[in-house]
Amino acid sequence: MGNSYAGQLKSTGFSEALHSSIEASLRSSSPALLPVFSQLYLEPDRCPGPYREQSDHEPPSGQLSNCTENEEDPEEEDSSDTESPPLPYLQGPTPEGCCTVDGFCQAGKDLRLVSMATEQLEVPAGFRLVGAKSPSIPEHILVCAVDKRFLPDGNGKNALLGFLGNCVGCGEKGFRYFTEFCNHINLKLSTQPKKQKHLKYYLLRNSQGALCKGPLISWKGNSLSFGNPASTKPSSSSSPSSGRDSGGVDGHSSSPSSHSGGWSQTTPLPMTSGPPKKRHRGWYSGSPVPVPPTAVHVPALRPATRPPDSLLSTPVLLSTSAILQPQPVAVGDTVIVPENLLNNSGVRPVILIGYGALPYFYGNVGDIVVSLLLVSCYKGGPLSEGCLEGLGSRQPLSVEDMVLLTLQYLVQLGPDEIPLQEEFEQITRRAMICGPPAAPVPPSQLPWLARLAASVSGGSVQVLVASRSLGEGIGDALRALGEGPSPLRRPDYVAVVCVTESRGVEFCVLVLGKYQSRALAESMLTTTEFLKEISYELITGKVAALASHFKTTSLGDSLDRQLARLQRIRGKQGELDDGVHFQEAASMEPAPNPMSDVFQIYPPQLNVARRLLSQVCSIADTDSQHLDLGRFSKVDFLILVPASQVLVHQTAHRVRQSGVLVDLGIEDPRSARQKSDKYVVRLDGDVHAKMEAFMKKVKQNPYTLFVLIHDNAHIDLTSALSGSIAHGELQGLADRVVNCQEVLDAVNLLVLQVSSFPFTLQTRQSRIDIHNEVHWSRLGCLLLYFGLSDYSCSLQWGVASPILRWDDSFEKMVNVLLDRHPHLHSMVIRSYLLIQQYTEAIMAVAGAPSLRSHTTPETLAITEELLTGARARTGRGSMLLVRVPSLQLAMLARERLEDVRDRLGLHLHFAVVLGGPSAEITLPPAFVARLKAWRGCENEDWVPRTYQDLEGLPCILILTGKDPLGESFPRSLKYCDLRLIDSSYLTRTALEQEVGLACSYVSQRSAAPGNLEPTESTDTDPQDELSVDTKSPQSSSSSNTATSGSATENAVSSSSAPDFSQKPSSSACSSETGTAGQGEPLAQECDSQGSSLDPLHPVCPAPASPRVVILSRAAHGLLAGEPGGRLPSSSLLPHADVAWTSPLRPPLAPDLPGPQQSLYYRRWSSARQHHADYSNQVAPDGLAPPHPRRLLLSGPPQVGKTGAYLQFLRILFRMLIRLLEVDVYDEEELQIDLPEESDVKDTQWPDVEVFQKMPFDLCPRNPKFRRASPVYYHNLDGKEDTMAKRDTVSVMLTQFAAHNAFHHCEECHRYSESSPAAEVSDCMVHAFSFRSSGLGEEVKLHFIIPRSKEQYFVFSAHDSHLESLRLPLTSDPLPIKSPIFTPTTGRHDHGLLNLFHAMEAAPHLHVLVVKEYEMPLYRKYWPNHILLVLPAEFNSAGVGAVRLIIKELSCHNLELERQRQKEQGVWPFVVMLDDSCVLWYSHRPQETKATNISLKAVLQHMEATPKVTLYAACGICTWSNSLAASCPSAPFSRCHLQDLVMLNVDLTQNVPYDHNKYSCEEVDFNLRAHSSGLLPCRFNHFSMMRKHIPAGGSKGFPIRPRLRVSEDPTSPGPAPLSPSQYVCAPDSEHTPLDAPSHLLLEKFLQLRGHRLFPKATPDGGHPVLSVDSYLNMGPEVAVCYISSRPHSLNQDHTGLVFSGLLLYLCDSFVVSDLLKKYRFLKGATLCVISQDRSSLRQTIVRLELEDEWQFRLRDEFQTANCSEDRPLYFLTGRHV
Helix, strand or coil: CCCCCCCCCCHHHHHHHHHHHHHHHHHCCCCCCCCCHHHHHCCCCCCCHHHCCCCCCCCCCCCCCCCCCCCCCCCCCCHHHHCCCCCHHHHCCCCCCCCCCCCECCCCCECEHHHHCCCCCCCCCCEEEEEEECCCCCCCEEEEEEEHHHCCCCCCCCCCCCCCEECCCCCCCCECCHHHHHHHCCCCCCCCCCHHHHEEEEEEECCCCCEEEEEECCCCCCCCCCCCCCCCCCECCCCCCCCCCCCCCCCCCCCCCCCCCCCCCCCCCCCCCCCCCCCCCCCCCCCCCCCCCCEECCCCECCCCCCCCECCCCCCCCCCCCCCCCCECCCCCEEEECCCHHHHHCCCCEEEEEEECCCEEEECHHHCEEECCCHHHHCCCCCCHHHHCCCCCCCCCEHHHHHHHHHHHHHHCCCCCCCCHHHHHHHHHHHHHHCCCCCCCCHHHHHHHHHHHHHHHCCCEEEEEECCCHHHHHHHHHHHHHCCCCCCCCCCEEEEEEEECCCEEEEEEEECCHHHHHHHHHHCCCHHHHHHHHHHHHHCCCCHHHHHHCCECCCCCEHHHHHHHHHHHHHHCCCCCCCCCHHHHHHHCCCCCHHHHCCCCCHHHHHHHHHHHHHHHHHHHCCCCCCCHHHCCEEEEEEEECCCHHHHHHHHHHHHHHCHHHHCCCCCHHHHHHHHHHHEEECCCCHHHHHHHHHHHHHHCCCEEEEEEECCCCCCCECCCCCCEECCEECCHHHHHHCCHHHHHCCCEEEEEEECCHHHHCCCCCCECHHHEEECCCCCECEEEECHHHHHHHHHHCCCCCCEEECHHHHHHHHHHHHHCCCCCHHHHHHHHHHHHHHHHHHHHHCCHHHHHHCCHHHHHHHHHHHHHHHCCCCCCCEEEEECCCHHHHHHHHHHHHHHHHHCCCCCCCEEEEECCCCCCCCCHHHHHHHHHHHCCCCCCCCCCCHHHHCCCCEEEEECCCCCCCCCCCCCEEEEEECCCCCCCCEHHHHHHHHHHHCEEEECCCCCCCCCCCCCCCCCCCCCCECCCCCCCCCCCCCCCCCCCCHHHHCCCCCCCCCCCCCCHHHCCECCCCCCECCCCCCCCCCCCCCCCCCCCCCCCCCCCCCEEEECHHHHHHHHCCCCCCCCHHHCECCCCEEECCCCCCCCCCCCCHHHHHHHHHHHEEECCCECCCCCCCCCCCCCCCECCEEEEECCCCCCHHHHHHHHHHHHHHHHHHHCEEEEECCCCCCCCCCCCCCCCCCCCCCHHHHCCCCCCCCCCCHHHCCCCCECCCCCCCCCCCCCCCCEEEEECCCCCCECCCCCCCCCHHHHCCCCCCCHHHEEEEEEEEEECCCCEEEEEEEEEEHHHHHHEEECCCCCCEEEECCCECCCCCCCCCCEEEECCCCCCCCCCECCCCCCCCCCCEEEEECHHHHHHHHHHCCCCEEEECCHHHCCCCHHHHHHHHHHHHHHHHHHHHHHHCCCCECCEEEEECCCEEEEEECCCCCCCCEEECHHHHHHHHHCCCCHHHCCEEEEEECCHHHHHCCCCCCEECCCCCCEEEEECCCCCCCCCCCCCCCCHHHHHHHHHHHCCCCEEEEEEEEEEEECCCCCHHHHCCCCECCCCCCCCCCCCCCCCCHHHHEECCCCCCCCECCCHHHHHHHHHHHHHHHHCCCCCCCCCCCEEEECCCCCCCCCCCEEEECCCCCCCCCCCCCCEEEEEEEECCCCCCCHHHHCCCEEEEEEEEEEEECCHHHHHHHHHHCCHHHCEEEEEEEEEEECECHHHCCCEEEEEEEC
16 A cells, blocks of 8 residues: 555665654644654655755646646556455455445545535645546546645655545545545455555646646656646636645746846835745645645735726635635746745745735745735625624725725834734724725826825835736845845835736735734744744754853853852852741741631622523523423532643632532532542543543433533634644544533533633634623622733823833843844744843842843842742742743743752742643642641641642742643732733734733722732732632531631631641632622522621732733733724734634724623624534524523633632522422411310221211311401410411422422423424313302303313213213222312412322323413413313402302212213212412321322322211311421311312302302301301321412402503502501592402401401400301401301300401391390491492391491491492491
């Protein structure tokens, strides 16, 4: 397999091959290792001269091949191909299920060129599309993607042995063997596969963008030229690689014309073009390591139509991945790049592409760079409506206007500034707002207008006018530049303008300034790419000259000799070992207070946690039901952090401190400390195994809500498809983990992405819904967060030494060195200089004063403070952070600084710590011992694991790595040296995350302009992130104290005791940064064991001052944000993998709040191909589908986000627990003082013979009647319960609970929810009419019956008319025989109407009785329930009328069923169940505690009662804690029943409910039933819990004034009504009330009954006599109920004197003789109530009341409602 080139291993070529391999490896983004030694077997003859380095480039394609389209390469004569039998492994069967069709791959994807010609193929960088020939289908070409390194160059040589290819059909990558690849694409070869034989053609894009067959691949060394197959003329450009197309760079071999000239505006200036050496953001190169080819073309940008020339009239080119169409150029428009251009001129020119076609470049093309920096402004498309907002003109600017705008922009740039894309885009937009000039610029006048515009630049900008083409001027310019230094000043920018009739206006800019060209070229590299470049320069020894320069001091002496001399001097003076030992530190520094290790939550964090919880609830409340919170009972989590070992320790430590593992109940207190590490996972090579285990838990625990927290989510945005090993770091792991299909599909998994720079995740393809974002908000605090905006604002304070500054002296030194070393990356030079500066500063402070003048003041001041502070006898000092992104340079810095420190005897003064992503913190034992001594730590194994553990230790922390990863730093950090962060950081994320290292909490005093300098303090660090709360569910081991104002009052995680072996005092409080708030007092949010945090006197760390940040000049200019200056950093591109959608977008205000910034980025930015969100493609409406269970928490760096999301986990768990808890009434029943019956033997069922002898307890004992009038009986005591609020207690729901509409589970969803295919029409509405004896009229009801419940009803055969409800026979063995009726109002969502679990899924008939106006709501929430809809006239009726309808309907239905079944033994019971009954319990004497049982068990037991039909009703007790603690004294009682009543409608047929009642209707009915001699039985060994539901029920009838037509509904309402306003005198002026008359009467009697009957007493001495009705007149009035019916059972009233008489709507059974039997007190009150005034007078006359009672006209009243509402009238009198 592979190449068949014969060659010899030449020792002379070993060095060159090894060098090339190293260079290619460093520059390649492919994870595949490059075959090093295979390069040594190449052809012995190599390319001559300047083309020796072109082996990795594909052949030129500027001309057509000499071969015709049908010509093919003759097959190689290789005996092994024809004579050798087929290899055995080639004959293996195709895997089962794979496609074997010719022209298709095994995945079934079409590979034929005719099918894929118009497809946009994704071709990785460094690959080339080639055509393969299959013997079975010779008429077709198969499209393949092959690594260019394994293809020959233009001379047919230098192809590496082996193979690396991808399938463009199915996307499978990494075929390392050509045999394997042939099998995959179904070539079906009979001979050994060889790439030289079967890979035939290069594939190119024609002018229409279609893929077509190109020239033959020159495997045999025939030098062929390639061109555009669509034209026979040479082409100046063809489709460049764009990530989707071929990766080739093409050119042709025409000779350029010669020109000469010097540096003047009339002479063509040297210019460079071509691809850079590495893949960078602005270049289309398909190879990550483009080595110069024979000829290179660059894309042409040209307006699509002329005239007029316009900027945006051509197709949109918004990103570097767009396809640029080739443009024809004349023969001879080529440029040769001079040899040694960079060496001779010291400049690598950068060509900014403008308009027109650039020439082909030959020769030393590696010394030029082509940039697409400003292309987005030149090349645009039709303006969208969003772009047109705010623009003054809808007409785009012409080419001439854009050229002049470009020159004006370049003129205004300073000598240390480079062009910025965003800046020029805003200039273009402002020009569009102003509108185009009145008179357009003619093309012929453009050259002199351009010179005029450049003339004010002072020579920094020059215009070169070319007569024929751009190549004419560029060629002369490059030759002049290559001739070496010129006596004339070299301009920074040269604009080449060419105006011809055939081509129109052509334009480009050459950047020739040394600073500008270097900065632009470096800014085109991503962070990963420039770190590769630095590694390459260090490995290959290119820095040797620079390193030798820094072996001497600034004085010219040898650095080593100077150090040796200084070492001898200090040794003689005895200063070599004068540091502080740890014993001295321990004696001088007291051990920290153990309570300093508390973990607190502060108002901002609590606020954010609550908002996160609110958003989770919003997700659950949506109709889409993506999240069902009702099914979860636990919370579990996993935190993903970037690949930083320090960050893992830091996050695990905060999890451990917070006690969240114990509070969530997933770990016990003893194991939580040891197991906290497994809940924090770093994104490295081991993450897949840990995620598999986590996802396995997710699948195995469907009732646990898992939260996957992706912390610092902006760090790795690379997509899984594009991920690789880049600079020693794995990329794309976050995408593989967070966006994998398992995570997306898991319904019990929330994904919370946390980021300080959320705009990287807020593109048009964002997976996070904009409504699911929670942004940090600042609250009033004793401590002030000092962030990025504050650093920018501090520049306006006008102080001499700002806290954000740049080192001018250092920048001047850098510029000198940059001129001397043009080949090196500027960061290498800056790093060497910075190391020398700190080295010499240490030497200067240690005793070499001559070096002070050669050290920058900034460096010297920092070093002096570092060493001076360390010399104090306490041993404490400050930390200096030096940011060195390159690991090799960071190691060099540590090695050099440690060497200087140790040789000068300062090894106990300060530590040098190298902080990297994969490294642990290492310190010399002396410093570890010092830290342990300060902490009083006795653990011998303790070592610092986080940067916060270094609190107080004088040290230099060299922080390396591609990005800061979110680590927190101690409060002793005072200086952040970011002088290496320069123009390579031109994206917002890259720049701001570096400055974010310095952000922290400070005191408001220290943040003032006059208090800038940091002050040293040894107290607790405020910069630590806040974590746990006082409002959190603490674990059971919480320690509390009642001491007001003590440290423990501020809430510590219960589960975390101080651990001096692991936690330093400096990091005790929190996780990132903390703030103490002055906001709302924090009440207990989780349980009673936490203590409240006093927000006005918090236990907060001592205040700190803002840290000093030293930047490079380039970074400082972007962060300063000065008015009229450069754009602020907020206007930069969010991330290298993000592109702007339009160059004419409006500017982003720097102070825009987070939600508005999110809207901006979601509208104006899109993900590039390598972005993790790129695969989330945008829908036709312009929006990508977000993931429903993904949230984003954004907050500034080091603000306390870790504490916030740990608190969120707590309150989320607490909320889930609350969803599984209910508040039930816990009120003890009034004790029954009746004598117990000794004959009761059976405790399971009552004996009816014995039960008949038991007395009836007249007084209602249920606690809900505490505020009702007691019913008189002979032992009634006078105790009055004045408790206003009923007691409740929280209990957990069980498997037998009744649920409301918010409960969802897999078991009962078919019971309570309709199926997705169900429609409203699946429920049939049936009318049902009967005559009500209680109402005296016919009642027309409507049943809404789902089809699934029709088996419970009987319908007529001919018209499906509803005839009756099916009732079983008494002897039928059904699980539940009784239909269940639930009257409900106002509780469509909160009513406990889901009885599936309570009935143990047993079949049962459950009917909801609802009012007509509420029917749509109940039908929506309970689509599978049977609804009995009352007539419209019942909309204002009370519960008494509803119960009356249920009972009379059941009586009527019983008769219908008896007639239908022709059987008298039909089951006569129905169950009336309240909609608040939630749980049921059994209390047996043999059981030690109450047992939870189901409603089904209770009903079955009552239905199985012997002779059950002899009982009028059966019921159970109301639960209370006291009842649960002790068994009831009697198993059965003959007393009042309520809430759950199994009613015998046969026996109670003549006992009606009072349809006028709104309350106490059950007491009234029970008294009527007892007076009729019926037996109600209560089973005392069963009890039910009633849930406290604040809404609906009896509270659904508010009493308010009726709104008149003339009144304004928006005006403030009237004053609250008093009960005395419920009644009024007839015919008087009163405020009409909007309430039923019977409700007004009930409320009036309940609240004013003691005033109406002043002689009544609650002890029953003189009760009020009430005939045929029980009315509640308040607990102060006892009522004696009597029935006027013949043969009724009434109390013995002998000797009883009544304090009043109440006649309520009395009928004909009440006669005067009945009333004359009773005695009344003198002055007793009479109250006669009637429907109208006429019947009131008739009643008084008929009952002869005037004989014993005195009446006055003023004692007549009516209820205060309108006459049309039929008020009630009542008359009061006094007994005489």
